Amino acid sequence: MTLPTTGGFDKTPGWLDWHPSPSTPRFRLPEGAVDAHCHVFGPGAEFPYAPERKYTPCDAGKAQLFALRDRLGFSRNVIVQATCHGDDNRAMLDACRASGGRARGVATVRRGITDAQLHELHEAGVRGVRFNFVKRLVDSTPRDELMEIAQRVKALGWHVVLYFEAPDLPELWDFFAALPTTVVVDHMGRPDVTRPVDGPEFALFLRFLREHPFVWSKVTCPERLSMAGPPALNGETAPYRDVIPFARRVVEEFPDRVLWGTDWPHPNLKDHMPDDGLLVDVIPRIAPTADLRQRLLVDNPMRLYWPETAAR
Numbered sequence: 001m002t003l004p005t006t007g008g009f010d011k012t013p014g015w016l017d018w019h020p021s022p023s024t025p026r027f028r029l030p031e032g033a034v035d036a037h038c039h040v041f042g043p044g045a046e047f048p049y050a051p052e053r054k055y056t057p058c059d060a061g062k063a064q065l066f067a068l069r070d071r072l073g074f075s076r077n078v079i080v081q082a083t084c085h086g087d088d089n090r091a092m093l094d095a096c097r098a099s100g101g102r103a104r105g106v107a108t109v110r111r112g113i114t115d116a117q118l119h120e121l122h123e124a125g126v127r128g129v130r131f132n133f134v135k136r137l138v139d140s141t142p143r144d145e146l147m148e149i150a151q152r153v154k155a156l157g158w159h160v161v162l163y164f165e166a167p168d169l170p171e172l173w174d175f176f177a178a179l180p181t182t183v184v185v186d187h188m189g190r191p192d193v194t195r196p197v198d199g200p201e202f203a204l205f206l207r208f209l210r211e212h213p214f215v216w217s218k219v220t221c222p223e224r225l226s227m228a229g230p231p232a233l234n235g236e237t238a239p240y241r242d243v244i245p246f247a248r249r250v251v252e253e254f255p256d257r258v259l260w261g262t263d264w265p266h267p268n269l270k271d272h273m274p275d276d277g278l279l280v281d282v283i284p285r286i287a288p289t290a291d292l293r294q295r296l297l298v299d300n301p302m303r304l305y306w307p308e309t310a311a312r
């Protein structure tokens with residue numbers, strides 16, 4: 001892999017670039033596995049970062065993403081619009097179009113988007129919109145605007161991806177419960193993994209899933225959630241021990257409503273940049289049987305993003 005560029009933008013101080021030479025995973029992914037949460041950034045010279053962004057990343061373009069897909073052994077990607085591009089979805093759309101049908105997208109849209117523009121996104125491969133409630137990443141959008149968008153994208157068969165942090169779930173609960181279409185929560189609702197997996201905070205998240213069969217969860221981002229590590233670096237075979245029980249609990253209780261993704265290029269990490277090959281090796285620790293892994297990595301993402309070709 002080549003080293004990242006910045007396209008003339010100054011990266012946020014302390015920015016960690018993606019790992020330049022991830023190892024080949026020891027865990028062999030099932031045939032047709034989908035990396036269901038990743039991003040593209042720029043390149044900034046071609047797709048400038050949004051003026052309202054809260055961070056400026058290094059470039060992480062489609063060529064690097066597809067090289068990583070092949071190196072790790074994935075067949076497909078779901079590319080989630082990141083806030084550094086605001087509602088300018090061009091970099092994500094360009095990657096979807098260039099993938100030859102092997103990438104789908106999740107976009108950021110605003111109330112003013114026309115039906116023709118929504119259809120254009122659909123044609124390019126978009127199958128969802130993302131609503132972000134993480135305060136360090138976005139300014140808030142009125143709930144009535146989000147609800148209106150959710151109604152419109154439901155008509156296209158799309159879902160809504162939610163990004164929020166665990167302490168905010170009680171306040172957001174009623175709004176989320178009223179969403180009219182399938183909902184996918186990023187990173188298990190970002191639990192505090194220093195608290196017990198059986199404690200009240202995570203119990204609330206599990207209850208949210210239990211009471212709302214239209215809600216799915218990504219069991220992603222141990223590198224972001226972990227407080228005790230050890231990091232997925234230097235051949236570590238059991239990284240992020242503190243996150244494993246949380247992800248495994250969700251996979252085992254909701255095997256048909258979970259997704260996994262790399263989160264490449266891992267924006268806004270402060271501590272370390274993981275080796276993506278070692279991150280893939282976390283999968284059998286959170287999904288201990290071949291059947292659970294088949295659902296997590298193939299059947300579930302195919303049903304959501306490629307329903308026309310899904311086997312079950």
Ligand SMILES: O=C(O)/C=C(\CC(=O)C(=O)O)C(=O)O
Pocket residue numbers: 039081082083084132137163186263266267268
């Ligand atoms: O990749 C992620 O899921 C996490 C992000 C960035 C992000 O989502 C965005 O900019 O849209 C984060 O926690 O900083």
